[in-house]
């Protein structure tokens with residue numbers, strides 16, 4: 001054997017064996033193109049021109065790769081019911097009322113079909129982790145919950161789903177709901193969700209939600225303060241309950257649209273209190289824009305809590321989908337690139353640093369809010385989504401389309417790039 005042949009053979013022998021190598025990706029905080037090697041569902045190596053023996057190899061041709069979008073707040077159970085509801089006023093009260101009527105007619109199969117169709121859309125838009133709320137009360141029974149549990153199982157190959165057992169229509173005036181939530185938490189719900197403003201006794205609602213959370217040792221996610229009136233607030237009670245129950249880091253609040261009505265000094269005071277309490281915030285731009293400010297004939301306020309300003313005050317923040325095609329939001333497709341774009345545009349952002357923060361609020365920061373892992377690093381699960389863009393700011397600015405996704409090293413979808421013919 002020649003010396004050259006021996007050298008080639010020894011190099012071959014020492015080559016790392018992997019299942020898949022993705023070549024020529026752009027990733028955050030890394031100049032130039034990199035390869036990502038994957039073995040047994042985990043990232044084995046990240047580097048330029050990795051030399052390895054791969055069962056499969058794919059050229060990403062300079063696409064941006066990251067661990068995927070995280071939808072920290074979505075309602076799969078009541079999505080896509082436009083034809084069953086009428087929207088006249090476009091207010092929160094109407095949305096709750098119309099959805100309650102429709103919900104009484106939901107069957108498990110109906111919820112499963114609508115939710116799984118939306119989950120498939122979310123997956124193809126690059127979302128591989130989500131927290132879904134599921135309404136559990138005398139109207140929905142346990143049917144929506146049973147359906148969403150099946151969805152979680154059937155799509156586990158592509159997406160990790162947390163189920164939040166949610167008391168949308170209050171608790172204290174409908175005593176059956178409490179026992180039903182308890183049952184859901186015993187049979188697979190991951191956390192509990194409250195909505196103090198729909199309860200006749202908001203303080204007692206918050207107390208009971210925390211009692212159930214502690215009983216099952218689960219996190220809490222409240223729908224909170226859905227108005228433009230800062231004086232109308234359940235936030236101080238939630239902050240106090242978080243402290244008393246030792247729940248710092250385990251509570252999220254969603255919407256809190258009245259934060260959009262505070263002047264910068266007041267926002268700074270409230271924001272610091274939220275941060276100090278260890279409470280995270282999810283902002284839901286599509287719903288908040290649709291439902292807020294109906295009382296205004298002109299100069300209609302946007303009604304979106306300023307997530308960037310709150311993040312600067314130390315609040316853990318996320319931006320999420322909320323509702324899709326129902327009386328809360330008669331729009332939507334579960335695309336978080338599009339939602340990030342909507343938020344950034346409405347909030348009048350322009351600088352790269354601000355836009356990159358928005359990208360993190362549908363990715364790394366949304367993962368931090370919901371407690372999911374989210375790390376493109378050696379030894380971590382190979383959860384990877386690629387998009388047709390060079391960097392996070394371009395993704396948000398252009399609402400860039402996804403190209404492909406892998407979950408634990410398994411390819412879960414492709415969305416081939418459009419081509420002009």
Ligand SMILES: Nc1ccnc(=O)[nH]1
Pocket residue numbers: 075092168195223226287322323328
């Ligand atoms: N109370 C709620 C506000 C917004 N969206 C919902 O689904 N629920």
